[in-house]
Amino acid sequence: MDWFNTIIRTFFDFKAMAEVFPQLLAVGLLNTLIISIAATILGVFLGMVIAVMGISPSRWLRVPARIYTDLFRGLPAILTILLIGQGFARLSQSVFGPSPYPLGIIALSLIASAYIGEIFRAGIQSVDKGQGEACRALGMSYAKSMALVVIPQGIRRVLPALVNQFIAIVKDSSLVYFLGLLVSERELFRVGQDAAVLSGNLSPLVMAGLFYLVITVPLTHLVNYFDNRFRTGRRRPAAPTSGLKEVKELDAASPLITGSNT
Amino acid sequence: MSLASNTSRSNTAPDIETFHGSSLELKNLTMAYGDIEVLRNVNLTVKPGTTTCIIGPSGSGKSTLLRGVNRLHEPKSGDVLLAGESALKVNPDILRARIGMVFQHFNLFPDHTALENVALALWSVKKMSKAEARERARRRLAEVGLAERADHRPRDLSGGQQQRVAIARALAMEPEVMLFDEATSALDPELVKGVLNLMAGLGRRGMTMLVVTHEMGFARKVADQVVFMDEGEVVEAGTPGDLFDNPKSERLQRFLSEVL
Numbered sequence: 001m002d003w004f005n006t007i008i009r010t011f012f013d014f015k016a017m018a019e020v021f022p023q024l025l026a027v028g029l030l031n032t033l034i035i036s037i038a039a040t041i042l043g044v045f046l047g048m049v050i051a052v053m054g055i056s057p058s059r060w061l062r063v064p065a066r067i068y069t070d071l072f073r074g075l076p077a078i079l080t081i082l083l084i085g086q087g088f089a090r091l092s093q094s095v096f097g098p099s100p101y102p103l104g105i106i107a108l109s110l111i112a113s114a115y116i117g118e119i120f121r122a123g124i125q126s127v128d129k130g131q132g133e134a135c136r137a138l139g140m141s142y143a144k145s146m147a148l149v150v151i152p153q154g155i156r157r158v159l160p161a162l163v164n165q166f167i168a169i170v171k172d173s174s175l176v177y178f179l180g181l182l183v184s185e186r187e188l189f190r191v192g193q194d195a196a197v198l199s200g201n202l203s204p205l206v207m208a209g210l211f212y213l214v215i216t217v218p219l220t221h222l223v224n225y226f227d228n229r230f231r232t233g234r235r236r237p238a239a240p241t242s243g244l245k246e247v248k249e250l251d252a253a254s255p256l257i258t259g260s261n262t
Numbered sequence: 263m264s265l266a267s268n269t270s271r272s273n274t275a276p277d278i279e280t281f282h283g284s285s286l287e288l289k290n291l292t293m294a295y296g297d298i299e300v301l302r303n304v305n306l307t308v309k310p311g312t313t314t315c316i317i318g319p320s321g322s323g324k325s326t327l328l329r330g331v332n333r334l335h336e337p338k339s340g341d342v343l344l345a346g347e348s349a350l351k352v353n354p355d356i357l358r359a360r361i362g363m364v365f366q367h368f369n370l371f372p373d374h375t376a377l378e379n380v381a382l383a384l385w386s387v388k389k390m391s392k393a394e395a396r397e398r399a400r401r402r403l404a405e406v407g408l409a410e411r412a413d414h415r416p417r418d419l420s421g422g423q424q425q426r427v428a429i430a431r432a433l434a435m436e437p438e439v440m441l442f443d444e445a446t447s448a449l450d451p452e453l454v455k456g457v458l459n460l461m462a463g464l465g466r467r468g469m470t471m472l473v474v475t476h477e478m479g480f481a482r483k484v485a486d487q488v489v490f491m492d493e494g495e496v497v498e499a500g501t502p503g504d505l506f507d508n509p510k511s512e513r514l515q516r517f518l519s520e521v522l
Contacts, residue, residue: 128369130365130367130369131369131371133334133365133369134363134365134369134370134371134428135383136334136355136358137332137334137358137361137362137363137365137432138358138359138382138383138387138431138432138435139355139356139357139358139359139360139383139387139435140355140383140386140387141355144386144387148382148386149371149382152373153371153372153373156373238418243420243422243450243452243453244452246420246422246423246452246453246456247452247453247455247456249407250407250422250456250459
């Protein structure tokens with residue numbers, strides 16, 4: 001049973017886990033959530049802009065959106081984060097101060113916006129063309145028909161995909177540690193790793209992993225719930241009614257309808 | 263005004279108002295998808311307050327013609343005159359607010375109630391207050407017999423009811439011309455008559471209507487003018503009597519023998 005003890009000591013050293021727990025909760029979890037949520041909010045706004053540009057009738061909007069998307073989706077996240085985090089460090093220092101934290105959030109949101117833009121674009125384009133046409137036929141401008149009818153329907157359809165994207169952002173937020181965070185700014189991974197160096201085993205990282213799972217697993221199930229609900233939609237519960245009933249209703253309705261000889 | 267939600271006949275019946283339809287004229291209208299011309303040199307005059315039915319086999323360009331009138335698809339050449347003025351020279355959004363259109367598949371907004379479907383363009387295009395828009399929407403829904411269904415979403419309505427909401431939505435904008443693109447083709451058979459009667463009623467009240475239809479009975483009884491199209495051209499036009507009882511062209515004879 002030697003190997004068993006080794007595994008326990010390496011991964012499940014409860015003392016080391018208990019020691020790191022308060023830090024993970026107070027510092028790591030907090031920062032991971034702040035980074036992820038901030039990056040998601042920024043990413044959703046940017047992504048919507050990219051999506052609307054991407055389906056624009058004008059090529060001058062479409063092509064830049066395409067290039068942006070290809071660029072940020074095509075590069076490894078770690079590379080983008082390092083390029084932006086170190087490349088703009090001086091600029092960031094004059095705006096946000098010495099912490100690389102805001103730059104990390106911006107880098108993450110740029111990456112996320114490329115994915116979210118594609119999610120929105122797919123959602124908006126999946127809306128039946130007749131919806132836009134009905135709007136235009138009523139005299140609504142392109143912008144109005146998009147804003148009031150088409151985009152809201154598109155967004156509703158991609159809510160599950162957006163939650164998935166949030167899960168991806170939570171996991172990617174661990175990469176921000178490469179930029180060198182202050183002690184109080186460390187997210188889950190960095191807190192776990194620092195503790196692992198001290199404890200001499202991997203248990204604190206396992207504990208950090210559990211924290212990630214506590215965030216991501218419920219969300220995964222939330223996605224499934226969303227997915228089911230939006231696919232089936234809510235209907236008024238009603239017993240099947242005969243079409244003839246409606247005919248009768250119509251006959252009793254208004255002079256606009258009745259009294260014709262067709 | 264409290265017209266809504268009363269089942270007795272005298273109360274649901276709104277005052278019958280008359281419409282003031284405008285004239286519509288197509289002059290050498292040619293339309294194309296890319297390089298393919300689907301409509302060639304179509305000439306057509308629709309007098310104010312009259313109903314013109316367009317019949318013809320599939321692929322004859324009937325729907326394309328309607329979409330040229332309100333410029334959902336821009337004509338390649340020729341002209342469309344609405345009330346005597348070129349429709350191609352005005353802002354298309356302003357033009358479309360003057361022309362109502364009803365689609366084969368209704369195209370109601372699924373996440374809006376029947377009332378909101380009708381009210382949406384009233385406040386967003388006509389700039390009415392939301393309360394005013396809802397009030398007018400309610401009246402229009404009552405006119406098409408749907409006062410009690412105002413708060414239902416499209417998926418809780420039958421096809422016939424959905425199409426009547428769509429008609430109410432178009433009428434609420436107070437259009438000068440109404441375009442119907444196979445408005446009853448997607449309906450269950452027992453619901454077709456109700457929608458056709460509603461359309462006939464609009465015609466009697468003075469609306470100018472351009473109706474693409476496969477309902478020959480409707481064309482014969484309601485139309486002031488029937489137009490037979492094939493392969494992007496007007497083959498024959500005249501009164502229902504002319505076309506149905508005395509078709510001149512061989513193509514129309516063949517078409518009628520297939521559909522009647």
